[in-house]
Amino acid sequence: TQLLEQSPQFLSIQEGENLTVYCNSSSVFSSLQWYRQEPGEGPVLLVTVVTGGEVKKLKRLTFQFGDARKDSSLHITAAQTGDTGLYLCAGKQATGRRALTFGSGTRLQVQP
Amino acid sequence: DAGITQSPRYKITETGRQVTLMCHQTWSHSYMFWYRQDLGHGLRLIYYSAAADITDKGEVPDGYVVSRSKTENFPLTLESATRSQTSVYFCASIKGLAGVYNEQFFGPGTRLTVL
Numbered sequence: 675t676q677l678l679e680q681s682p683q684f685l686s687i688q689e690g691e692n693l694t695v696y697c698n699s700s701s702v703f704s705s706l707q708w709y710r711q712e713p714g715e716g717p718v719l720l721v722t723v724v725t726g727g728e729v730k731k732l733k734r735l736t737f738q739f740g741d742a743r744k745d746s747s748l749h750i751t752a753a754q755t756g757d758t759g760l761y762l763c764a765g766k767q768a769t770g771r772r773a774l775t776f777g778s779g780t781r782l783q784v785q786p
Numbered sequence: 787d788a789g790i791t792q793s794p795r796y797k798i799t800e801t802g803r804q805v806t807l808m809c810h811q812t813w814s815h816s817y818m819f820w821y822r823q824d825l826g827h828g829l830r831l832i833y834y835s836a837a838a839d840i841t842d843k844g845e846v847p848d849g850y851v852v853s854r855s856k857t858e859n860f861p862l863t864l865e866s867a868t869r870s871q872t873s874v875y876f877c878a879s880i881k882g883l884a885g886v887y888n889e890q891f892f893g894p895g896t897r898l899t900v901l
Contacts, residue, residue: 683826707889716876716892717829762828764890773819773844774890776829 677701678765678777686783690752695780697763698745704766706739706746707774711760753784789813792877792893800901805864807896809877817880818860819844819890820852822873829876835860867900874898 681696697706705724709717721730723739723746730737734757736749746763760781764774790811799805809818816837821829821844831844833852841852849871851863864871877893 678828680828714894716878716894717890718892719889722889764829773831773834775831776821778826778828 677775678763680761680763680777680780682780683778684781684783686785687753688785689755693750693753693782695748695750695761695782696745697747697765697777699765700744701765701767702743704743706743706766707764708737708746708748709762709764711762711779713759717760717762750782753782755784755786758782758784790877790879790891790893792875792896794896795894796897798899798901799867801868802866805867805898807862807864807875807877807898809860809862809893811858811860811877811879811891813879813881813891814857815879815881815891816857818854819878819880820850820860820862821876821878822846822871823876823895824873832862832875864898867898869900872898872900 679698687693705722707722708720710720711717721737723737726741726743728739734751738747760779762779763777766774793808819834820832823829830846832846832850833841833844835841835854838854838857851865854860875896878890880890
C-alpha cells in the first residue's frame with residue numbers, strides 16, 4: 675500500500691487546458707515536495723510546502739498543502755507541451771529521518 | 787560542477803551475478819540515498835547514508851548491500867541479481883542539514899536489466 679496516493683496516474687490533455695494533480699495520505703507530513711521528472715533523467719524539485727494551508731505559485735503552477743498537512747495538490751493553468759513529464763509528490767514524516775516518501779507519480783502528456 | 791553522477795547508465799546482467807552501481811557527488815553532501823523506480827510504485831528507498839561509514843535500511847533493502855567509505859561515493863551492490871531487481875536506480879543527496887526542506891538532488895539514473 676502506497677503511503678502517498680497520487681491521482682490521476684495518467685493524464686493526456688491539449689495545450690491550453692487546465693489540470694489538477696492530487697497527492698493524498700492518511701499520514702501527517704512536516705513538509706511536502708513536488709518533483710518533475712523528464713524521460714532519462716532524475717527528478718528535479720519544483721517546490722516545498724511546509725505550513726498547513728500554504729499556497730505557492732511558480733509561474734503557471736500552483737501548489738497547495740492541505741490544512742491538516744496530509745494532502746497536496748498541483749494545479750497547472752494553460753498547460754504547455756513543455757509541462758509534459760512525470761510529477762511526483764514526496765513527503766517528509768516527522769520522524770527526524772532525512773528520507774522522503776514518494777508517491778507513485780502522475781504522468782502528464784500535453785498535446786500540441 | 788559535475789554534481790551527482792551515476793555509472794553505468796545502462797547495465798544488462800544475468801540472474802545470480804553480482805552487480806555494483808556507482809554513485810559519486812562533488813558537493814560533499816552528508817546524506818546520500820539509493821532509490822529504485824518501477825512503474826506504478828514511484829521511487830522506493832533502498833538504503834541511505836547519513837555520513838561516511840553510517841548507513842541504514844530503507845523501505846526495500848533485501849538483496850542489496852551498500853557501503854560508504856568516502857563521503858563522495860555511495861556504491862550499491864546487488865549480491866546475486868534477480869529478475870525482480872530489474873529497475874531504474876537513482877542515487878540522490880541532500881545539500882546541507884536543512885530541516886524540513888530536504889531538497890534532494892538526483893543523479894541521472896542507472897537502468898538495470900536482469901535476464
